[in-house]
Amino acid sequence: MHWKRPRGRAIDQARVQPDGYSVGFFYFMKIIRLIVSLFFCFLCPNSWAQDTAVAKKLRIISLAPATTEILFALGLDQNIIAVSQFCDYPKAALTKEKAGTFSAPDIERIIYLKPDIIFCTGLEQAETVHKLRQLGLNVCVSDPKNFEELFSSISAIAGYTHKDAAAQMLIADMKKRINSVQARAARRSYQRKQKVFIEIWHDPLITPGRPSFLDELITLAGGENITGTIARPYGIVNPEFVISSNPDCIILAYMQPTQARETIRKRLGWQKISAVSHNRIYGDIDPNILLRPGPRAVEALEDIYERLYPDETSSKN
């Protein structure tokens, strides 16, 4: 069983070593070496499983919507055997078997499906990841906070699934689209930067801070996140701060459909905000695109750019 450590053998070998080092030192080195090798075993959990994985079809379970999108984008449709209940993109994901919800996966079914590798995300799934690893399952965690981390986690996922070429193409395509948006934004450097407020929830008022993916999207699209000074990914913000910052544009990223767009106008003091008076409250971007750090993040970037600078797109049409 996996929790038995081969410690006894190391001790026996240490005893028969010829003199030179003291026995104690040798012993110590042996244990250090053992710990280091064990550590590397944990670092690359499927390096030893790769030969078999190539031979037979790799069986993948994805428990996070974003990793599901990455896996599909890498062309692993045939290999995905189950996804979480929240994985709804692309359409093919809906036909896959369901392995429980995002935070409470169906462990028994996961074992039953005999996956070679399970893809999870961080934070809320930390407990799940811990449980799955205790059962000796091969779990890969990807929790990107910006495009750079997203690219490296795409490469990592491709490494596990032997799709390096597809990943390079995907990343190159994403980078091209990001560069194009950046170039268009740079041409507008003569203008004042658009101040943006993103509302994820209204009660309490939750907004993304600097370490969030959304903050990077706004910045790349040539905008300025008014709550970019908050040092955590998501924070509760005082409505007075929003009013005094006077954002040019408000983007709603609600995970559940709400009437927020109508109620914002009725909020006390919000009528004076430039975004409200100029009718620039946007709730039409698919929140799943905005909030999932997956291949569609570039779509989110383009959508945000179009909302920030609507004059360009309207003149093009």
Add this chain to the structure above:
Amino acid sequence: MKHPLKIKIAVLAGICGVMVILGLSIGSVPLTWSQLLSPEYRLILFIRLWRILLASVTGSGLAVAGIILQALFKNPLAEPYLLGTSSGAGLGAVIATIIGASSACLPLSAFLGAIAATLCVLQLSRIGSRLPVQALILNGVIISIALSGIIIFLISTSPNEALHGLMWWLWGSLQVFDPFLLAVVTIIVVSGIICAYVFSQDLNAVCLGEENALHLGVNTENVKIVLLFVTAIMTASLVSICGIIGFVGLIVPHATRFWTGPNHRILIPVACLTASAFMIGCDLISRSIATPMEIPIGIVTAIIGAPIFLVVFKTKQTGKTRP
């Protein structure tokens, strides 16, 4: 007595056996028995077995802890979490999460928090070498409320997002994937139950009143300290592995007492049997009623248990009035 005790115990053991078989055969994946016993799906068999073992250990431990506290405090509302164990465990887990400890440290920190809270209650209530019951109850309630307040304060002010998942953990679940932790908790709880059984005659004496117990030659203060310590360790280890599960520790002792009478020598083992059957059944419901999701077991014990025991009490009452 209408039925001899042995028949009652046999019936309970039979129910318990049926529950175990049902628990093994029902799960989110439909498997036949031959499949389940084949080496291919051995891990699933083990997971179901671990759950059943944990359900049984949790039920028995909480029921025995409830019996001890109800006897010592001579208070029908006494329950295992009375001495601040639950909120102490919660605070321990919350602090560990804020510090940034990994999920593997949660059980240990919850255990330490629970023990610390209980020791705090015991120390506050102590007058010299005596432990007055009234002070214990009041201090337990005060410490519980204060610590719950601190938990909510920390959760609402801390930037740590992992804390939201923690609330779910505290609500209680019998999911267990660490056989080592399960083994440790089982050993602790089983030795606690054995210890309680050894003291069962003293508990019988204490039930007559502390003065009468003294006249019968029982050192009540010693009995109290030893048994409170046993309860604290048992409850703390259970909270650390499966969160807070209400109702079992309060009602199973009463129901068993109605069945078998107040003699602790019989009450303690029979309560273990009753609580095991009850918990395995509740766990079965909690994981099969809304598959693949699980309902927190504490909610199931309350919803399923309340009507069953209301019926038990009512029949007992009407039985008493009709001679």
